[in-house]
Amino acid sequence: MLLALGHASVVRFAVVGTAMTALHLTVFRLALPVALPEIANVVAFLVATQVNFALSYVWTWSSRRRPGRETLGVVLRRAVLFTGAALLGFGVNAAAFTWVYRIAGLPPVASALAATVLSAATNFVLGSRVVFADRSATGATTPQAFPPEAAFRGATPRADGVVAR
Helix, strand or coil: CHHHHHCCHHHHHHHHHHHHHHHHHHHHHHHHHHCCHHHHHHHHHHHHHHHHHHHHHHHHCHHHCCCCCCCHHHHHHHHHHHHHHHHHHHHHHHHHHHHHHHHCCCCHHHHHHHHHHHHHHHHHHHHHHHHCCCECCCCCECCCCCCHHHHCCCCEECCCCCEEC
């Protein structure tokens, strides 16, 4: 069970997200003495987003890659989609924070926590369904018939793609 949990995309997403939050804060603090806070935040966001893409590509969503079929164009497309998704997540975070803090009246830390949870959920859905979606040759999104996590639960795929126990 622990082995299966360690390979689940949601756990990998959480580990990478936590590490990227720490990286964002570190870059922000390093840039703060030489830049306006807003500029330091943008620089930190851009650095953390690009490192996040690399980790997401090689670890979090690695089961979605097709060996030998990931051309430079595919990787660049994913990188652009990932950056767009991250910007959308950042917008969700900012809007949620403003709403929870200004309208709902929660304290700043509670507002930041609520906004972070909502933007993390947004980023997970966008990563799973858009950026790292399993795509057929026609470009349409197809569900993954046999996720790697199923192997750790003793399941085997049938010829028609259905997972049998």
